[in-house]
Amino acid sequence: MPLSTLCLRCGLCCDGTLFTHVPLRPDEVAPLKALGLPVREREDGRPVLPQRCAALDGRRCTAYAERPEGCRRYHCQLFSALSEGEVSLEEALSVVDGAHALLATAGEARGPEVEDYLDRHFRGRHRRYSAQ
Numbered sequence: 299m300p301l302s303t304l305c306l307r308c309g310l311c312c313d314g315t316l317f318t319h320v321p322l323r324p325d326e327v328a329p330l331k332a333l334g335l336p337v338r339e340r341e342d343g344r345p346v347l348p349q350r351c352a353a354l355d356g357r358r359c360t361a362y363a364e365r366p367e368g369c370r371r372y373h374c375q376l377f378s379a380l381s382e383g384e385v386s387l388e389e390a391l392s393v394v395d396g397a398h399a400l401l402a403t404a405g406e407a408r409g410p411e412v413e414d415y416l417d418r419h420f421r422g423r424h425r426r427y428s429a430q
């Protein structure tokens with residue numbers, strides 16, 4: 299299926315590239331801990347799942363059936379564009395490959411052009427911010 303093909307080629311929403319954490323509901327904490335996943339607290343006491351997610355194996359979520367609501371609800375810009383037929387799978391995969399190439403070249407010193415690319419194609423209104 300094209301959408302899962304896209305996500306399995308990407309992984310950027312779970313590997314710490316796009317976000318620092320996933321917000322959790324209080325009732326999601328115990329099930330995630332039972333899976334062996336680390337849960338942290340923000341300064342305001344709200345629980346979060348830090349990213350890079352410990353459930354990620356390569357670019358695949360190993361907790362997919364039990365992933366928290368924040369993961370279920372999140373669709374990146376590119377996913378939405380593909381699901382609505384605004385871009386083809388080939389175009390979407392090219393954007394993903396472009397992101398990985400930019401990130402590999404930039405290393406730890408990601409400049410504004412990389413962040414702009416990530417904002418434009420993936421984050422949209424979901425801007426990166428720190429959990430702490």
Ligand code: SF4
Nearest residue numbers: 312351354359365369
């Ligand atoms: S639980 Fe799965 S979908 Fe959610 S951040 Fe972790 S790897 Fe991604």
